[in-house]
Amino acid sequence: MTDAMPLEVSVVIPVYRSAETLPQLVDRLVAVMSHACASYEIIFVDDGSPDDSWTVLSSLHHQNPTVISVVQRMRNFRHHNALMAGCHRASGATIVTMDDDLQHPPEEIAKLISSLNSQKMDVMYGVYEIKKHAAWRNVGSWLSIRFFQLVFNVSVKPTSFRAMRRDVVASILPYQRNYTIIDGLLAWSTQRIGSVVVEHHPRSVGKSGYSIRKLLLQSINVLTNFSLAPLQVVSCAGLLLSIAGLLLAFYFLFLYFISALGVPGYASLIVTILVTSGFQLLSLGVMGEYLGRVLLNINMKPQYVERIAMCAEVGESKESADVCAPRKT
Numbered sequence: 633m634t635d636a637m638p639l640e641v642s643v644v645i646p647v648y649r650s651a652e653t654l655p656q657l658v659d660r661l662v663a664v665m666s667h668a669c670a671s672y673e674i675i676f677v678d679d680g681s682p683d684d685s686w687t688v689l690s691s692l693h694h695q696n697p698t699v700i701s702v703v704q705r706m707r708n709f710r711h712h713n714a715l716m717a718g719c720h721r722a723s724g725a726t727i728v729t730m731d732d733d734l735q736h737p738p739e740e741i742a743k744l745i746s747s748l749n750s751q752k753m754d755v756m757y758g759v760y761e762i763k764k765h766a767a768w769r770n771v772g773s774w775l776s777i778r779f780f781q782l783v784f785n786v787s788v789k790p791t792s793f794r795a796m797r798r799d800v801v802a803s804i805l806p807y808q809r810n811y812t813i814i815d816g817l818l819a820w821s822t823q824r825i826g827s828v829v830v831e832h833h834p835r836s837v838g839k840s841g842y843s844i845r846k847l848l849l850q851s852i853n854v855l856t857n858f859s860l861a862p863l864q865v866v867s868c869a870g871l872l873l874s875i876a877g878l879l880l881a882f883y884f885l886f887l888y889f890i891s892a893l894g895v896p897g898y899a900s901l902i903v904t905i906l907v908t909s910g911f912q913l914l915s916l917g918v919m920g921e922y923l924g925r926v927l928l929n930i931n932m933k934p935q936y937v938e939r940i941a942m943c944a945e946v947g948e949s950k951e952s953a954d955v956c957a958p959r960k961t
Contacts, residue, residue, distance in 0.1 A: 640669040641745065642724030646677050646714035650732040651684040652837045658692050659737040662699065668742045675701045676732075677718045694905040711792070712812045719801050728795045733835050740830040747828040754800040754822040758793035760832035763949040779851040780815060783859040787826050790815040798927035809930065813850070816858040841871050857927075860920075865915025877906030 635807040643661060647654070658674070665672040678686045689702040703717060727746055730736040740758060763773070766806055777789050796818070804817040819825065855862060881903040 635645065639671045639673055639724040641665065641672040641728060642722035642728050642740075643672065643674045643728045643730065643741070644677070644715060644718030644722055645675070645684050645732050646679050646711055646718065647689065647732045648679045648681045648708065648711075649683050649960040650681070651688045653732060653734050654685065654688045654692065655734060657734055657738070658700065659698075660734075662696070664738045664741060667757040668745070672699065673722070673724060674699055675718045675721055676713040677917055678702065678704040679711070680705055680726050689870050704827070712814045715814050716807070716812055717803070717891060720805060722801070725798050725824060726795055727801050728792050733837070735833050735835055737833060740793070741795075743830060744793070745827060747826065748795045748797070751826050752824070754797050754824040755818050755824070756790050756795045757827040758795075758830035759789050759791055759827045761829055763832055775848070776851045776854070780819075782956060783854055783861065784816065784819040786819060786825060790906065793830065809854045811857045813854055813858065816854060820858075831908045860927075861913070863923070865922035866913055866920060870913025870915070870917050873906055873910030874914060875910075877903050877910055880906060931950075 643665070645657075645954065650657075654676075659672055665674075676689050676692075678689055686702075686704050690705075693702045695699045703721065704715070705717065709717075718729070719727060726748065728744060730738075733872055736758065744756050747753070767892050775832075780790055781787065800818060800822050803821045805813065807817055884900075884903065
C-alpha cells in the first residue's frame, strides 16, 4: 500500500493451539473484511503453539500473501505480548484484535468499528451478554475484570475483542516491559473507552488456553504492575494500628486514674505492641510509596498523550514548525 492509500483496518490475532479453526476463521474474515472496508490486512502471531498452527498459517499466507501476514515467536510469551507484537506490525487506521477460536464472530467486526466511529471513542470493546465459557472460567474472568475496573477506575469490561484507533495504539507501542497488560496501557493513555454488545459463540474445537491459575496471575499483574494499591493498603493498616494503639493507651490511662485497671502491665504491653507494629507498617508503607513511584516510572506511565495540537502561528521557520508538531509521550 502507498502513503496515498493507507490501510483502513488491521486485524491482529494471537494464535495458540488453533490449527483446526484457522482455515474457517480466515475464510470468514476475508468475506467480512472485503465488504466492510476498501483495504485491510490480517496479522497472525503464532505464540509458540505446540500443534500444527504454524504450518497452517504458512499455507494460508502463501494462498493470500497480499492480505495475510504471519509471525512466529520462538516460544510462548503469552497473549498480551503477542498482541503487542502484532500491533507493532499493524499499519491500519483502525486496529482490531480478536481470538483465534471462533468465539469472536468475524461478522461482528463491522459493529465494533461502526460503534468506535459513531461514539467517537479511541477504544471500543465487544462485550457479551452471555459468555459461552465454563463456569470456572467465567468466575476467573469476573475477578480479573473487577481488579481492572478498581485499579483504573473505569466501568467498561475489557475483553480481547476490541477495536482501537491508530494514534492510541501508537502511544502504547514504546512500552517494552514485562508483565504487559494491553488494556492497562490503553486505560493509561485515554478515557475514551466504550463497549458494544456482540455475540459470543461456544468453542467448537479444543479448550481455552486460560486456566484459573493464569487468570489469577493476570489479576495479580494488574494490581502489582499498574497500581500502588497494595502498598497503600499497608500504609493505611499501619496508620490505623497506630491510631488504635494510641486510643487504647488513653483508655487504659483513664482506667488507671479511676482505679479500675485490672491486670498490671497488661495495658502497657498491648499498647506497645499496637503502636510499634503500627509504626513499623506505616514506615514500610512510606518506603513502599517511594518504590511504587519508581515502579510507575520504570513502567513508562505516560505524562500525557496528545490527541490534537493546534499552535499559534509564530513564523515560517523550521524550528517553529517542529515546536508545534503534535507529540506523544
